[in-house]
Amino acid sequence: MDRRTFLKTLAAAGIAASGAGAAFMLPGTNLMVMPNSKGYLVVDMGKCMGCDTCMMTCSLVHHGEASLSLSRIQIQQDAFQSWPNDIHMAVCHQCEDAPCVNACPVEADHVDIVHGNVRTIDPDRCIGCTQCIDACPWLPKRLQWNPETKKVQKCDLCANTPYLRDKGGPGGTQSCVKVCPVGAIAYIDKMPDQNDPTAYNVNLRDKAWKSLGMTDEDIVREG
Incomplete structure (x- = not known):
């Protein structure tokens, strides 16, 4: 809306x-x-090389430690598949009508108007019921259980990142975008098509990609 x-x-x-x-x-x-959220993350799963730098950085800026289990962006690798189907990048869609926000019984999962309407979770209000995780329509779920705090967390576009020197959130710095060595993640301010499950998987390849002898054609897969 x-x-x-x-x-x-x-x-x-x-x-x-x-x-x-x-x-x-x-x-x-x-x-x-x-x-609507004022910002979104899109990815190029055909460009990602699975280095997990984005996951480590996400954890670092939010929690002060590099931990794959605490990352809010998820990179899944399948050794039994070949490129471009061997890697799946899962980012929060910042849904137009966010089911996770609707599901939260205590309004911990909410729309943060201070930070560009990003869908986020207030850890002080979260009771760890995981109803928001169950409500997320995507697999893997875009909300994560934090085993240390026993609460749920999700991508906030780096709006609440105590270990990030830059200003985060919509219009600010998104750490995963900044550190990706191949530019496989991008920040946009236009909402992707909410009726197209592939809309968050885009083509971020450029002339440098072509110089490697690789195709720059879009890879159509579920986001």
Whole structure:
């Protein structure tokens, strides 16, 4: 939902856009209304080389330690497949109508209006029920169980990163994008097609890719 439609819906519902909460339940319905995120991550799974640098960096800027199990971006490798189907990159879609936000019983999973409407989880409010994980429609799930805190975490586009020197969040720095040695991750401000499961898998290959004798054709796979 774009900003204009969101504000019209607010007016129709008789609710002022005061900033107190970005997502609300329409009166008399089970419909949750929320503004779109101002940023998204897209990936090129045919370009990724599986070095896990993005995963280590994600963990480092959020938790101060390099740990694959604490990363909010997930890289899966299948040794029984050949390129380009041997690697799957899983990033949070920052869904238009985020099921995880709808599912959270304590509003820990919420739309953060301070940081560009990114869908994020407040660790102080999370009770570890994992209903948000169950609600995520993607596999692997885009929310992760943190075994250390016993709570759920997810990508926030680096909005809340105590170990990142730069300003993160929509419009700021996304650590995985910054450190990827082959440029297989990109930040965009236009929402990918929510009805196309491949929309977050894009072609980020350039002339340098062609110089290696590789094709620059799009690889169509599920995102």
